[in-house]
Amino acid sequence: MPDHTSPPDKRATIYDVxxxxxxxxxxxxRAFSKPSRVNSETAERIRQVAERLGYRTNPLARALxxxxxxxxALVIADITNPVYAExxxxxxxxxxxxxxxxxxxxAQESDRLERAAIERAMSTVDGIVLASxxxxxxxxxxxAKQRPVVVLNRAISDVPCVVTxxxxxxxxxxxxxxxLGHDHITYVSGPQASWPNGTRWRALLEAGMELxxxxxxIGPFSPTIEGGERAAVELFARPATAVLAFNDQMAxxxxxxxxxxxxxxxxxxxxxxxxxxxxxxxxxxxxxxVAAPLYAEGxxxxxxxxxxxxxxxxxxxxxxxxPVRLVIRRSTATRNPSPGRARSPWVRxxxxxxxxxxxx
Amino acid sequence: MPDHTSPPDKRATIYDVxxxxxxxxxxxxRAFSKPSRVNSETAERIRQVAERLGYRTNPLARALxxxxxxxxALVIADITNPVYAExxxxxxxxxxxxxxxxxxxxAQESDRLERAAIERAMSTVDGIVLASxxxxxxxxxxxAKQRPVVVLNRAISDVPCVVTxxxxxxxxxxxxxxxLGHDHITYVSGPQASWPNGTRWRALLEAGMELxxxxxxIGPFSPTIEGGERAAVELFARPATAVLAFNDQMAxxxxxxxxxxxxxxxxxxxxxxxxxxxxxxxxxxxxxxVAAPLYAEGxxxxxxxxxxxxxxxxxxxxxxxxPVRLVIRRSTATRNPSPGRARSPWVRxxxxxxxxxxxx
DNA sequence: CTGAAAGCGCTAACAC
DNA sequence: GTGTTAGCGCTTTCAG
Numbered sequence: 179m180p181d182h183t184s185p186p187d188k189r190a191t192i193y194d195v196x197x198x199x200x201x202x203x204x205x206x207x208r209a210f211s212k213p214s215r216v217n218s219e220t221a222e223r224i225r226q227v228a229e230r231l232g233y234r235t236n237p238l239a240r241a242l243x244x245x246x247x248x249x250x251a252l253v254i255a256d257i258t259n260p261v262y263a264e265x266x267x268x269x270x271x272x273x274x275x276x277x278x279x280x281x282x283x284x285a286q287e288s289d290r291l292e293r294a295a296i297e298r299a300m301s302t303v304d305g306i307v308l309a310s311x312x313x314x315x316x317x318x319x320x321x322a323k324q325r326p327v328v329v330l331n332r333a334i335s336d337v338p339c340v341v342t343x344x345x346x347x348x349x350x351x352x353x354x355x356x357x358l359g360h361d362h363i364t365y366v367s368g369p370q371a372s373w374p375n376g377t378r379w380r381a382l383l384e385a386g387m388e389l390x391x392x393x394x395x396i397g398p399f400s401p402t403i404e405g406g407e408r409a410a411v412e413l414f415a416r417p418a419t420a421v422l423a424f425n426d427q428m429a430x431x432x433x434x435x436x437x438x439x440x441x442x443x444x445x446x447x448x449x450x451x452x453x454x455x456x457x458x459x460x461x462x463x464x465x466x467x468v469a470a471p472l473y474a475e476g477x478x479x480x481x482x483x484x485x486x487x488x489x490x491x492x493x494x495x496x497x498x499x500x501p502v503r504l505v506i507r508r509s510t511a512t513r514n515p516s517p518g519r520a521r522s523p524w525v526r527x528x529x530x531x532x533x534x535x536x537x538x
Numbered sequence: 539m540p541d542h543t544s545p546p547d548k549r550a551t552i553y554d555v556x557x558x559x560x561x562x563x564x565x566x567x568r569a570f571s572k573p574s575r576v577n578s579e580t581a582e583r584i585r586q587v588a589e590r591l592g593y594r595t596n597p598l599a600r601a602l603x604x605x606x607x608x609x610x611a612l613v614i615a616d617i618t619n620p621v622y623a624e625x626x627x628x629x630x631x632x633x634x635x636x637x638x639x640x641x642x643x644x645a646q647e648s649d650r651l652e653r654a655a656i657e658r659a660m661s662t663v664d665g666i667v668l669a670s671x672x673x674x675x676x677x678x679x680x681x682a683k684q685r686p687v688v689v690l691n692r693a694i695s696d697v698p699c700v701v702t703x704x705x706x707x708x709x710x711x712x713x714x715x716x717x718l719g720h721d722h723i724t725y726v727s728g729p730q731a732s733w734p735n736g737t738r739w740r741a742l743l744e745a746g747m748e749l750x751x752x753x754x755x756i757g758p759f760s761p762t763i764e765g766g767e768r769a770a771v772e773l774f775a776r777p778a779t780a781v782l783a784f785n786d787q788m789a790x791x792x793x794x795x796x797x798x799x800x801x802x803x804x805x806x807x808x809x810x811x812x813x814x815x816x817x818x819x820x821x822x823x824x825x826x827x828v829a830a831p832l833y834a835e836g837x838x839x840x841x842x843x844x845x846x847x848x849x850x851x852x853x854x855x856x857x858x859x860x861p862v863r864l865v866i867r868r869s870t871a872t873r874n875p876s877p878g879r880a881r882s883p884w885v886r887x888x889x890x891x892x893x894x895x896x897x898x
Numbered sequence: 899c900t901g902a903a904a905g906c907g908c909t910a911a912c913a914c
Numbered sequence: 915g916t917g918t919t920a921g922c923g924c925t926t927t928c929a930g
Contacts, residue, residue, distance in 0.1 A: 202901045239923035241598050242906050257626055263618045282642035462822040562917045599907035604921045
């Protein structure tokens with residue numbers, strides 16, 4: 179049984195290899211650097227010896243001299259939110275293939291926590307990907323001054339950004355809802371510190387203008403199922419026939435909350451989400467939502483970060499924008515399906531005993 | 539606009555502080571170590587100077603001498619699986635409060651990937667938490683020889699483990715199903731490399747024995763919604779009235795797959811999952827499942843790891859076992875509700891147009 | 899192409 | 915308590 183009281187095994191060092199291979203330590207070092215600037219014959223011998231001794235270059239020592247740790251930080255707003263899973267995967271993959279290790283930081287939707295965690299990791303990483311950061315622009319810029327930073331899902335001038343085409347997504351939602359006969363859309367707002375939240379609302383305002391659809395906003399609510407349930411209560415007091423939620427979790431919460439109060443989705447109200455998380459496909463009714471290329475987001479941001487770390491100037495011009503698409507499921511339907519029923523959509527104000535009668 | 543071509547700002551070093559405060563570097567060092575073994579007056583002065591100079595101790599350099607990086611690795615089987623979210627949170631929290639940073643590694647359900655990633659991180663971390671590792675026992679033992687390791691959701695002799703009370707959970711499921719009149723339970727198996735998978739099956743065998751319930755197993759399938767859907771097809775060929783799935787994702791996939799084929803849950807078949815992920819509460823019908831204290835798992839494992847890193851011998855006796863509880867929702871029901879209907883549960887072999895008629 | 903020497907920023911022995 | 919002296923394992927000048 180291993181005893182970990184004392185520091186772990188001393189591994190073979192560069193000196194051991196050097197001695198064994200009859201060369202100087204610096205030659206061993208050179209044999210392991212990128213363009214192996216060593217006589218290919220001795221290089222081979224060195225590699226053999228290293229293999230035999232189980233030598234592994236010590237990243238810490240290397241980092242101390244090169245000031246490159248080969249680690250990047252990936253900060254996400256909330257690990258509990260499934261959207262980040264694919265983003266993390268994309269980032270990991272890109273990092274891996276660039277010989278980089280990823281340190282994941284979960285900000286738990288807290289500005290304060292996020293800053294603290296980044297501050298701690300700062301000196302240990304070569305760069306940072308900020309996915310859906312809740313920090314202020316100025317805080318982000320401050321970090322960006324000390325380390326390469328790429329921001330995901332947010333546009334900040336002077337910092338390289340990767341975003342999805344929110345305006346286009348919202349526009350598609352508005353068109354879709356319009357075609358179904360809705361002339362009024364309620365936006366259920368997420369965290370105010372969230373950049374896409376503001377962007378989506380503004381895009382909706384604009385789309386409403388062009389398509390002659392009235393819009394309004396309620397909230398903010400927490401971007402969770404629970405937040406959506408709370409929104410349902412408020413929505414119940416100020417009825418609507420079509421709702422766009424900040425994200426899928428909120429949309430799912432909305433459906434649940436409304437059902438509980440006897441409101442039928444999509445019979446009484448159509449609901450649209452954002453993100454296309456896996457759960458969007460398993461709720462009843464299936465959630466109409468705007469899908470983003472999550473994996474690509476993580477991967478693009480990370481690749482961009484790596485090029486910056488390697489010396490590029492991070493083209494800070496326009497943010498890189500990734501396409502989205504509208505996924506239509508069952509949570510959206512034509513308004514007032516039965517023509518004779520021109521009443522308010524919220525006719526049944528009393529909870530029905532069983533909300534399962536939505537055969538429509 | 540910052541130029542990252544050259545290494546980032548040289549930060550103030552211990553020497554700068556020493557010079558400014560008129561003390562030796564080692565004194566500065568001492569002033570920053572745990573029991574600050576320095577004249578409290580000069581300690582204060584040093585701290586002031588450090589503050590003014592924006593001095594931050596360089597963790598890399600520190601690690602080089604102490605061989606303690608203050609980082610641990612947390613390896614999870616699949617970041618896409620929501621169970622890990624809370625585990626990660628628990629681990630992060632525990633790590634944080636122990637002044638440790640967590641490096642998250644997503645193994646993507648791949649033995650190979652897992653090993654590779656750990657090998658890369660190995661020399662950079664002081665210890666490892668292996669959550670639901672897919673590696674062989676011997677591989678794990680090998681790592682455990684080089685670094686402190688705590689294994690989560692798996693029992694391996696000679697390595698400290700934290701597990702949940704799978705046998706008890708399964709037992710409760712069997713009892714519950716038995717009370718509902720089921721005399722036969724089908725276990726839908728997950729990954730064979732998964733320890734809890736085998737454990738749960740064996741526990742079911744045993745419980746079946748005692749409670750006089752017949753059991754059988756199908757699979758293995760991938761532990762995802764898709765895997766569950768595939769299992770549904772196989773299940774359709776060999777009907778059952780009660781099913782225990784390896785995890786919630788599979789259970790949800792099962793429900794979907796069965797519904798699609800015209801089989802009603804829980805009317806025709808009762809389904810139970812494992813884990814109580816958030817989605818278990820939002821599917822229709824709500825999923826009966828075995829809940830584990832996810833956050834506590836992550837936190838316990840990590841705290842244990844930290845004590846080992848600090849020199850304890852990792853009491854390798856029995857694994858630490860955490861309690862579970864059965865969460866009963868709508869996916870389980872009494873067998874053959876209408877007494878006159880003593881037919882096979884799979885009477886409707888043709889897909890029904892609408893599976894919503896489950897008012898039970 | 900290779901060796902020698904210096905040092906990254908910090909801590910750990912030792913002395914005083 | 916505090917200063918002095920060596921390094922941790924590697925890279926990087928600078929010579930040859």
